[in-house]
Structure formats: structure tokens, C-alpha cells
Amino acid sequence: MKSNIKICASWQKNHEQPVYTLADTCPKCNSVTKNTAPAPFDPTDAYGEYRRALKQRVRE
Template sequence: MHSDIRVCESWSDRHDRPVYTLTTRCPECGGNAVNSAPAPYDPTDRYGEYRRALKQRAQE
């Protein structure tokens, strides 16, 4: 699944809120706009356990 809605790639640095658009450029700053949809969930992900363990270690 791929979303047509895009968000400014550097919104956290340049804007005080996410800026959404349907084009490939941010309407406010002219920067790149990227897909705003999250990655699809895959229940057969063989490396999910390791990724979650690394994420948990990084938070500690």
C-alpha cells in the first residue's frame, strides 16, 4: 500500500507542525516531501525480534 499524502522531510527542523501535501515539494519551505504512510506490518518478519531488542536497548 502506498499513500499519495506526503509530509515535509525536514518538518521537525523547519516547521512547528507537520506540513502535508500531495506534491513532491513542501509548499511552505520548498523541501522534499516523503511518503507519510508507515511501513506495512509483516507477521512473518524473521528479524522483528532482533530489531525490537535493539530498539529496547537504545531506549535504556
């Protein structure tokens, strides 16, 4: 089972430190939570083509 750790979306305003949870709402202030993981792929990445080519060369 995979679970995503989430962070309170308004922790800068409501808390001194980030509040992490698995729920869809913050347990301390009941605001919405958001995913903490960065996006795995950026379509506007200007150097993605070169990075993939280098990775391919290393594999060979």
C-alpha cells in the same frame, strides 16, 4: 484515482507542526516530501509467520 499524502521531510527543523501535501516538495519551505504511510510488509518481522498462521486459522 489514488493519491498519497506526503509530509515535509524536514518539518522538525523548519516548521512548528507537520506540513502535509500531495506535492513532491513542501509548499512552505520547498524541501523534499516523503510518504507518510508505513511500509505494508517487513521482511525482518520475527513474528510474521505466527501472525499469518493465526489469521489463516481464524478464516477457517
